[in-house]
Amino acid sequence: xxxxxxxxSHPLYSGPVVAAxxxxxxxxxxxxxxxxxxxxxxxxxxxxxxxxxxxxxxQGKGPDGSIGSYTGKETLAIGVWLLSWLAFHLMWRKQxxxxxxxxxxxxxxxxxxxxxxxxxxxxxxVLFIAGFFGLP
Numbered sequence: 001x002x003x004x005x006x007x008x009s010h011p012l013y014s015g016p017v018v019a020a021x022x023x024x025x026x027x028x029x030x031x032x033x034x035x036x037x038x039x040x041x042x043x044x045x046x047x048x049x050x051x052x053x054x055x056x057x058x059q060g061k062g063p064d065g066s067i068g069s070y071t072g073k074e075t076l077a078i079g080v081w082l083l084s085w086l087a088f089h090l091m092w093r094k095q096x097x098x099x100x101x102x103x104x105x106x107x108x109x110x111x112x113x114x115x116x117x118x119x120x121x122x123x124x125x126v127l128f129i130a131g132f133f134g135l136p
Contacts, residue, residue, distance in 0.1 A: 013092075013093065013094055013095060013096050014095070014096050014097045014098075014099050014102075015089075015091075015092030015093055015094065015095035015096065015097050016089055016092065016093055017099065018088070018092060018097045018099070018102050019085060019088035019089040019091070019092050019093075020085055020089070021102070021106055022084065022088055022106075023080075023081050023082075023084040023085035023088060024081065025106065025109050025110065025113065026080050026081065026084045027077040027078070027080050027081035027084070028077070028110070028113050029113050029116075030076050030077045030080040030081075031073055031074070031076075031077040032113055032116045032117055034048050034072065034073040034076050034077070035073055035117070036116075036122065036126045038069045038072070038073065039126075040126075040130050040135050040136055041135070041136045044135070045069050046069075047072075048069045048072040048073060048076070049068060049069035049071065049072045050072060051071075051072035051075045051076055052069070052070070052071025052072035052073070052074060052075045053071070053072075054075070055067075055071040055074075055075070057071075058071035058072075
């Protein structure tokens with residue numbers, strides 16, 4: 001724990017920073033996973049899409065037509081982001097975590113998740129996992 005300075009009587013903790021950045025990673029991961037799930041079959045696409053029906057334009061109304069299952073993917077990602085940020089913040093708000101180690105983990109995870117959106121790399125793994133669970 002850092003010692004308070006003259007201008008700041010409250011100690012600074014790194015836990016909230018880790019909580020916020022981990023929540024972003026989990027939301028990004030949720031977006032990637034829901035994207036791949038929605039591509040497996042029309043039924044799964046409809047399921048993912050159903051989470052976003054509350055968003056205007058998600059069902060084909062308006063001048064530009066439907067924006068499709070993207071609304072469900074975004075809704076799931078926002079939900080995971082908010083809930084995980086709240087949970088991790090409450091757990092770690094007074095914790096002093098190692099930011100040097102977390103920065104390495106964060107960057108490596110961000111690169112891995114980003115590569116997961118690249119279909120030539122991710123499709124073999126996605127299809128293997130889908131086959132393992134008996135999905136199309």
